[in-house]
Amino acid sequence: MTSSEAGRFDAIVIGGGHNGLACAAALGRTGRKVLVLEAADRLGGAAGTHEFAPGFRVSSLAHILNRLHPEMVAGLDLRKHGLALSAGAIPSVALSSAGDPLVLDGAYGERLDGTIDAADRSGWSELRSLLFRQAGILKPFLSRRPPDLGAMSLGQASLLGSAALSLRRLGKEEMREFLRMVLMNVADVLDEHVGDDRLKGLVAFDATLGAHLGPRSPTSLLGLYYRLAGEVAGVTGAQALPKGGMGAVAAALARAAEAAGCKLRPSAVVGRIMVEKGRACGVTLDDGEEIRARTVVSAINPVTTFLDLVGPRHVDTGFVRRLGHIRMKGDAAKLHLALDAPPRFAGLAEEAHRGRLVIAPSVDHVEKAFNPAKYGAYSPEPVMEITLPSLGDPSLAPAGACVLSAVVQFAPYALKQGWEAGKPKFLAAIMAVLECHAPGIGRSVQHAELLTPADIEARFRMPGGHWHHGEMQVDQMLMNRPVHGADGYDTPLDGLFLAGAGSHPGGGISGAPGWNAAKRVVEVRG
Amino acid sequence: MIASVPGRELNPRLALQDHWRAMRRETPFHSRLAALDFRNDWYSWAGCKAPLSLWDEELEYFAIRSQAALIDISPMVKYRIEGPDAETYCERVFVRNVAKLRPGRVHYTAWCDDEGHVLDDGTLFRLAETRFRLCCQERHLPWLLDSAIGFDVTVADETEAVAGLALQGPTSCALLKDAGFAGIERLKPFDLAFFPHEGGTVTISRTGFTGDLGYELFVEAADALSLWDRLWEAGQLRGIRAIGYTALNRARIEAGFIVANADFVTAEHAIRADRVRMPDEIGLGWLVDPGKPHFNGRRAILEARRRRSLGHVLVGLEIEGNVPAEHALVYHAKKKEVGLVSAAIWSPMAKRNIAIASLQRPYGDTRKDDLWVEIYALREGQYMKLMKRATVVPRPFVKLDRRTATPPADA
Secondary structure, three states, rough: EEEEOOOOOEEEEEEEEEHHHHHHHHHHHHOEEEEOOOOOOOOOOOOOOOEEEEOOEEEEEEEEEEOHHHHHHOOOOOOOOOOEOOOOOOOEEEOOOOOOOOEEEEOOOEEOOHHHHOOOOOOHHHHHHHHHHHHHHOOOOOOOOOOOOOEEEEEEHHHHHHHHHHHHHHHHHHHHHHHHOOOOOHHHHHHOOOOHHHHHHHHHHHOOOOOOOOOOOOHHHHHHHHHHEEOOOEEOOEEEHHHEOOOHHHHHHHHHHHHHHHOEEEEEEEEEEEEEOOOOEEEEEEOOEEEOOEEEEOOOHHHHHHHHHHHHHOOOOEEEHHHHHOOOOOOOOEEEEEEOOOOOOOOOOOHHOOEEEOOOOHHHHHHHHHHHHOOOOOOOOOOEEEHHHHHHHHHHOOOOOOOEEEEEEEOOOOOOOOHHHHHHHHHHHHHHHHHHHOOOOOHHHEEEEEEEHHHHHHHHHOOHOOOOOOOHHHHHOOOOOOOOOOOHEEOEEEEEOOOOOOOOOOOHHHHHHHHHHHHHHHOOOO | OOOOOOOOOOHHHHHHHOHHHHOOOHHHHHHHHHHOOOOOOOEEEOEEEEEEOOOOHHHHHHHHHHOOOEEEEEEEEEEEEEEHHHHHHHHEEOOOOOOOOOOOOEEEEEEOOOOOOEEEEEEEEEEEEEEEEEEEOOOOOHHHHHHHOOOOOOEEEOOOOOEEEEEEEOOOHHHHHHOOOOOOOOOOOOEEEEEEEEEEEEEEOOOOOOOEEEEEEEEHHHHHHHHHHHHHHHHHHEEEEEEOHHHHHHHHHHOOOEOOOOEOOOOOOOHHHHHOOOHHHHOOOOHOOOOOOOOOOHHHHHHHHHOOOEEEEEEEEOOOOOOOOOOOOOEEOOOOOEEEEEEEEOOOOOOOOEEEEEEEEEEEOOOOOOOOEEEEEOOOOEEEEEEEEEEEEEEOOOOOOOHOOOOOOOO
């Protein structure tokens, strides 16, 4: 069956998640006729908002913005298309079961509110500015297309040159310090500068969030650099909640795409990418409909793209081998609670409840939470980051009620006992931790929804339930993301490009992979 | 046998390919070879004990060219490729068009890694619509299994399970007829057919590594000795002789055939980055079919052709004089080093001094003039250093009408 749409499109974007939409919108603005195909019945993918209990809506997976690509926000006029953030940056709060919480105000702890000794205050201030300077070196690499090792263009060479220059500008001492630290683990770095367990626990949590790493695993500091290379509204290291949940970001992107002339088709499941003589030439939908286009962009998982949609017969054996080696097993779960009333966390001022609340009392605590994950068991005392989005955005919950959204670690995808058996037990472990910090919270739960990596895999079509579509570790970054041969948004097939979080720079609600992929398509006249 | 270490399970993939457990394995024909052996001149062929020569290198060579030479080819690595996707699988692995290979036919082929570098060459037997046998020099099971991801196909190493014999020479067809393989004379070059033997089956193909009239026979290892005896008995008046590799090697050089890891380095064996070769660099460019469905290395090969970045060329050389130029350096204008001879003999059939050499392009490709080889001939404690003119000539060096005549003449 050939669709009436045959010949009408220059480019097809597979996957209507935020990266797919960003890519489509950017391509649409170049005058290309673009069709976005989304398998789910609505757009947004993991950047969605859904109702999980009557009257209760929540960000489906990602719930905090900290790295939305500024070039894309401006380039697509996202504010004009309805993107609205919580007023000002929200603080991070290191909760403590024993004593007072510590509030990191401003952009990633510009100010510390709470009792903390003077030495740690100045130690943190030094460490924070050091980390910001170093993340700044990596920032250009984490926003643009990674360099080609084979044939480097002038632009890429000048990018590398400018990075070298910024290293030089740091001075000899700082350059040496950066090269010493860049592959260190976050725990050792923290030990060098601060002593406060709450502060160290929070930073250790942030560095390992979404990764199969403990704070003492080598290279765990990289995750923190990645976090601090992001910015919100021009403020590096800041974070914000989108009004209306993460779905509002996807909606703004969708409006930008439509304004650019893109056609958006939800409930369209791509079954195959059609290949003729080494060139992608369109897609076949599950129902047999064929849609042809000169360019196909896949903003879904890279392994799914090549093994399921393209098929191994169109790519080389070594490439298939490399795809099989991508480490892509999620360790994070998502918890949604529908609460009768806003919870009260012990010792926390009312206003601070609107921040990002982190339960990671110490580095040891995070490390111990990670340990069982190595052997296929969940953390008996999980660590988590919590938001109460309905406090700032009452549209998300019925009057007087409250939504709790939490990212919880560690919940290994390949749980030995299986998630069917493990899920209720893991939920109980999470609730026990929450009860300890917010006594009485258990009694006010009307409904709880826990998404394990197995659920995330099924609901969002993310193999391994990994929401970055591949571990964000040093061996899977830059020109090794997702693998050699499909790096820099190109693929072994002419006319086929990648644009998802599986590509550089990676996961998080940034839109950078999609935005950069569109630039690449334009660059090679795809 | 090397015992596995107690308490340590062998990687299941290694267990699928456990030839390394036995050192110098004896082939199913070993007792017959040993009974005929006067030289005790064994070497290791793919881990098996195989003869370089059994009685006389010169006469063994002439058995190929004027009688019927029997060669134990059991050490050759063999894979069974079977399943509904066997053809599409083979298309993806091999550079040559497999759809054109009909059941009952054999073709010579090669396969490459992603970078287009040759992993090996070999013969692909299409035993049935969905069943193939691959014969080659090196082991490739991990590569072949990884290539099977996404295909409904099974790939298994059958090197030890299947015994092989090559029967080569002008009397080979008559001998097989005498041995009761009725209809063997109807096989054209690269045909194969099945014949009953001892309640089982022997697969006979009109193939070989000599450039002569000849056949290759494959049976289950259990039927190996009875097949040998059947040929040996029928061959008494046809001049059957068992021979070793040295004689075979001469015949193959005359036929212009190349040997993996002798005339070129296979991609998985190369340690130095510049030693790998694309098909076009070892004379196998003609196998590559850019119009067929995708195959490993296609992109890289076509890109290299487009960019003219192919660095080497494999050529046949005729060298003045009669001293074999084995491993001699090749020069342009007697000065500039441009390559190396990988195999060379004085050809008894062609009565020419012949060689196979790898040269750096453009030499041997667009510049074929003024080529020289420097031969060091060790003569009683002294090197005779010879600078001899070399001319690029087509392969094969020896072309025999009887190789292709069907039916073959009764000799």
